Amino acid sequence: MISPVTDPAAIRGLWRPVLFYAAALALGAFALEWLQYRFWARMIPLEIMIGLIGAAFAALGVWVGMRLTRRAPPAPFVRNEAALKSLAITPRELDVLEALVSGDSNKELARTLGVSPNTVKTHIARLFDKLGVTSRIQAIETGRDLRLIPAAGDTPTPTTRSDG
Amino acid sequence: MISPVTDPAAIRGLWRPVLFYAAALALGAFALEWLQYRFWARMIPLEIMIGLIGAAFAALGVWVGMRLTRRAPPAPFVRNEAALKSLAITPRELDVLEALVSGDSNKELARTLGVSPNTVKTHIARLFDKLGVTSRIQAIETGRDLRLIPAAGDTPTPTTRSDG
DNA sequence: GTCACAATCACCCATCCGGGTGACGACGCG
DNA sequence: CGCGTCGTCACCCGGATGGGTGATTGTGAC
Structure with a gap:
């Protein structure tokens, strides 16, 4: 795979x-x-x-x-684009998934993402469905297992996404 | 600190x-x-x-x-006992923190830990206070940053705790 | 014994979350 | 144009969560 x-x-x-x-x-x-x-x-x-x-x-x-x-300890984190495609996770949903690791509430996520809290809720609900989980924590864990989002040890993330 | x-x-x-x-x-x-x-x-x-x-x-x-x-690629995860002591985190609270990463609800955590949901809530509240966070996700993140609980890449955890 | 503390449980309450449904504009494709 | 997808937003509702306060028991230290 x-x-x-x-x-x-x-x-x-x-x-x-x-x-x-x-x-x-x-x-x-x-x-x-x-x-x-x-x-x-x-x-x-x-x-x-x-x-x-x-x-x-x-x-x-x-x-x-x-x-x-002495080399190669960093391990630069490459996103698993294949998993992204096979799970049909849209770019915006990935944004929300990345923002989830902050542990903020929907209201604060909405502010940081510049959308309404209802929109955040919708994206999270879709993520739950596509990842097959029922809580934000499980979403983060499986997202990391599938290399959709970087883990704590990885380099901070080159950019949020490859869009300009 | x-x-x-x-x-x-x-x-x-x-x-x-x-x-x-x-x-x-x-x-x-x-x-x-x-x-x-x-x-x-x-x-x-x-x-x-x-x-x-x-x-x-x-x-x-x-x-x-x-x-x-040539050394240290495995990284066996050693718990940061100093942080545990300085934060005054009790063994039971550490159990709860480790159980939190499952993403289960308080009711299920209570079942797996063999206590009442109210007790789980109390432990979590104390953890939030001691870790200086306001959500379960933040508790897990800081717990991993402080090496209180293993991250995804670490070895699964030798034992939950050193109690019998 | 007294004191401190860990661990357990209970209750209240405001807010948040998860789950479901519906809708609307924009965009690309055939 | 019609259709599907994406992103956005709204509403409802039951249950979960976060934030307090209080109480009890056992254990170990002084």
């Missing part, structure tokens, strides 16, 4: 930092080798030199490794 | 893997140095040797770095 998005652009984008870090590694290798060979080779014992190089590369590697794995 | 939990045990626990990886790094350093100095020093040019050591340490560092940052 609901297939997770596997964006090819996102996967391709992963290789940019990898190449960058590889280049940085190669550059560091050459720089270090040149430095040790030209200047410090006669001033520092070879064992110390090896240790320093190892430590430097290990540190660089740690940095690269942390860089590579 | 509500301070995030800074568990000293959790912080101490972080140093165990760090020390382990540091020891592994040191061991690798000594091993590599010994190897190169004893056997390969006369067979391989020094530049190649340095490059090999650098690559090896970089790889080791990458592994360590990925090891250090």
Whole structure:
């Protein structure tokens, strides 16, 4: 039913930092080798030199490794348009559903949405029917389960809807 | 008011893997140095040797770095006991708050909790006062924000409470 | 024992909610 | 044009909800 998005652009984008870090590694290798060979080779014992190089590369590697794995915690919330269509939920009803999570009364929802309280009631009643629920709380819960509205952990919502 | 939990045990626990990886790094350093100095020093040019050591340490560092940052995707939901205490929310009130997310009416909540509807109303009223809200939906939202009750993405809840 | 508090239940009352029905203008489609 | 859909608004009504106040019991602390 609901297939997770596997964006090819996102996967391709992963290789940019990898190449960058590889280049940085190669550059560091050459720089270090040149430095040790030209200047410090006669001033520092070879064992110390090896240790320093190892430590430097290990540190660089740690940095690269942390860089590579630290990503993708945000999880940007993509709305389930398929569910919206299959449930025949209209854009205005989605507005009302999003406004419902504030916990306001119909009167306040009406003010924030710029319509009459009766209209809010009608939209909510239709939502209940389409979502198969009987209370605002259940509407919010199922709306979140179906990814119609963002949950608390998701990013705040790019925009209410894609209308201008 | 509500301070995030800074568990000293959790912080101490972080140093165990760090020390382990540091020891592994040191061991690798000594091993590599010994190897190169004893056997390969006369067979391989020094530049190649340095490059090999650098690559090896970089790889080791990458592994360590990925090891250090790869963690915590599951997020097991730990209840914010500090908030519970500072808000003076009693265990029974927490039961009611958890039951609220079902979206049931007071009558059904009373049946599931095994008490009278009047008692449910009293608990809910006290919750509203302590959470500073005026509707069940707001109570659920702030309860989740304060980590008093699990959100949809969290693990289902180890147990309702720690009572038998 | 006294005190505080959690938990339970009761009652009153104004308001809100959920459920149902009806209606009207705007818009797009055939 | 006729038709369906969307958005808007109105009305009614029974039950639920939110906001108070008061009371009782058990439990634990002092």
